[in-house]
Structures are given as C-alpha cells and as structure tokens.
Amino acid sequence: MSPTATRPFMLALGAASLLAASAVGPTAVAAPAEPRPSVALDWYDTTAETIAAAGAPTQVTNSRTWAVSWLAGARAAREVPTGVDRGDYQDAALASAVHSSLVALAPSRTEQLDAAFRRTLDGIPDGPAEDRGVAAGEREARSVLASREGDGLDPASVDAPFTVPPAAPASGSRRRPRTPPPRSTATASRGRSCWRPPTSSGSVRRPRWTPGGTGRTWPKCVPTARWTAPGAPPTRRRRRTSGTAPR
Secondary structure (H helix, E strand, C coil): CCHHHHHHHHHHHHHHHHHHHHHCCCCCCCCCCCCCCCHHHHHHHHHHHHHHHHCCCCHHHHHHHHHHHHHHHHHHCCCCCCCCCHHHHHHHHHHHHHHHHHHHHCHHHHHHHHHHHHHHHHCCCCCHHHHHHHHHHHHHHHHHHHHCCCCCCCHHHHCCCCCCCCCCCCCCCCCCCCCCCHHHHCCCCHHHHHCCCCCCCCCCCCCEECCCCCCEECCCCCCCCCCCCCCCCCCCCCCCCCCCCCC
C-alpha cells in the first residue's frame, strides 16, 4: 500500500479512537483538600477575647499582655529545627507560646485557653514536629515572662499613690501663690513614666551613659509636679524691653 493511500486510513483510525474515548464517561477528579485553619488568626481572636473578658483596668497593662504573648510566639516560631515539618512545628510553637503566656497573665481564663489549645493541637498531626513545637513555645513564654517581671506596667505600679505637694509661698513675689488645679490631684497613670523598657533582643530604646560613670543606667523615675515645690525659689521671667536684644 502506497503512503498516499495509507494517510486517509490513519486519519480515519485516529478519529475512531477519539470517538471511542469520548464515549467513555468522565473520569472522577479528586476534590482539593481543605486548607488548614490559620492558627495565628485563631489565637489572635483568642487573645482579644481573653483581654476583653479578664483584662486589666489600665490600658497599658493590656498592651503589655499583647506584647508578651505574641513576642513569645514570634520567637518560638522563628527557628525551625531540621527533620520536622515546618508548618506543623510553627503552628504548635505559636499556639503553645501564646497559650502559656495568657494563662500566666490572665489565670481566670485558664479553662477557655486550655480548650482553645486542645482544638489547635487536634488539627496538627501527632509527631515530633508537634511535640518539639509545644516545648519551644512553653520555653519562650517562660523566658519572656521572666524578662518582663517587675517592669512597672502592672496596675498597682501604673496607678501608684502620689501625695500632691502644697503650694509654695509667694516669697516676695507680687504674683499670687500657684495652687494645683483640682484635676492634678488624680493619681491615674502617674507611674507610666517609671516603666522599664525591654533590655533583651528587640529593645525599644537604649540606656544612656551616666555622667562620669562607666556603666549604663536607666534614668531615674522622679515624680514631677506642674507647680512650685515647697521651699523652691519663685520662678522669675525676664521681661524684654523694646529695642534691646534678649540675653
């Protein structure tokens, strides 16, 4: 058979094969697997619910709770050991660190936090990634909590009592004695300037050098008042005269 006569035969055979294949029913396509819920979003909502239900009366203390718990979570999930699944390890480490921190800072919500932690672990396959991630989270939570102990951001330190000093006498000045306004007698948030910034990795500011010293120290927290302290000389202002440059 010549090549010219063979070509129509091959075309007809290919068309028949296509028709036979199309007659067969459609093959089943595997449904895509459902994505795993975001552990970070779940524990963000859990943190917000915890602070809303058992938060401190001072906002700066609640901000401290956010910072401590999520700083521990970020440090726990930052480095992944070799030989484990990266996603499983980071999910377990983040959940463990935030859970441990919130339990320490809001103990009245321990039952709800434990339930949320169990739900997170149920979605992570059992294995070394989960076990090592949980251990890393607990370790980082203890480290951050220890570094922030006594930092002056608890409600008792923020709203520390403060005795308003009496007004200073005029001491020869023609002006009337300066008396503190009524709203200055409040002690709310007086201790916010006394808090201790973090000194470990990720510190927000650097300590200053002490004059004539060899070490670094933080500025001392000294309560100040907007009026003259007892025994202090009166404040005098220099009056400008026209045509004379100020000294």
